[in-house]
Amino acid sequence: KQEVTQIPAALSVPEGENLVLNCSFTDSAIYNLQWFRQDPGKGLTSLLLIQSSQREQTSGRLNASLDKSSGRSTLYIAASQPGDSATYLCAVGRGYGNKLVFGAGTILRVKS
Amino acid sequence: GAVVSQHPSRVICKSGTSVKIECRSLDFQATTMFWYRQFPKKSLMLMATSNEGSKATYEQGVEKDKFLINHASLTLSTLTVTSAHPEDSSFYICSAPTGGRGKDTQYFGPGTRLTVL
Numbered sequence: 001k002q003e004v005t006q007i008p009a010a011l012s013v014p015e016g017e018n019l020v021l022n023c024s025f026t027d028s029a030i031y032n033l034q035w036f037r038q039d040p041g042k043g044l045t046s047l048l049l050i051q052s053s054q055r056e057q058t059s060g061r062l063n064a065s066l067d068k069s070s071g072r073s074t075l076y077i078a079a080s081q082p083g084d085s086a087t088y089l090c091a092v093g094r095g096y097g098n099k100l101v102f103g104a105g106t107i108l109r110v111k112s
Numbered sequence: 113g114a115v116v117s118q119h120p121s122r123v124i125c126k127s128g129t130s131v132k133i134e135c136r137s138l139d140f141q142a143t144t145m146f147w148y149r150q151f152p153k154k155s156l157m158l159m160a161t162s163n164e165g166s167k168a169t170y171e172q173g174v175e176k177d178k179f180l181i182n183h184a185s186l187t188l189s190t191l192t193v194t195s196a197h198p199e200d201s202s203f204y205i206c207s208a209p210t211g212g213r214g215k216d217t218q219y220f221g222p223g224t225r226l227t228v229l
Contacts, residue, residue, distance in 0.1 A: 104155040
């Protein structure tokens with residue numbers, strides 16, 4: 001059974017810092033891995049999707065890496081801003097139709 | 113990007129009543145949609161896969177007679193919580209994938225907050 005773990009559970013940083021969020025999964029047989037952002041009481045916004053054959057994806061100040069063999073992914077956020085404050089969720093696509101298994105998330109707070 | 117809507121966004125009901133939640137893909141067709149449930153400060157748990165034209169596939173431990181799913185068209189899936197009880201109170205989110213197998217991005221609805229009194 002696939003399990004996804006995210007570390008740290010919560011993170012508070014001053015504005016402008018670069019930061020790394022970690023995600024690990026127990027079964028390396030994944031189709032893809034996706035990072036999402038969730039604002040309080042809201043749905044999910046997809047940030048980055050990494051195919052199983054890829055090593056990383058970049059979008060603006062965000063960079064996500066994937067190491068399937070070790071079962072790890074990281075989300076790097078450069079020059080953090082207060083608007084980045086949210087919960088960040090990592091999810092792996094695990095089968096036909098890409099059902100997703102989610103980690104518990106990292107609650108990020110960027111202080112101005 | 114693709115848009116998925118949910119209705120209602122918030123519902124409060126009495127114990128024993130049934131509540132229907134709609135999930136719509138607004139600008140693309142979705143033969144498959146997923147229903148998730150999220151408890152406070154917890155992650156999303158997949159409840160079921162909604163399949164257009166066939167029966168939904170439920171995850172282990174999810175009562176199919178309690179959580180009725182109907183995928184009426186290529187753009188609409190509904191989740192009905194029957195005989196709701198306070199323990200059914202939760203945040204329900206649907207999603208729909210676009211693209212081919214293994215290469216799609218999941219687009220999520222804004223969620224429905226259900227409170228059962």
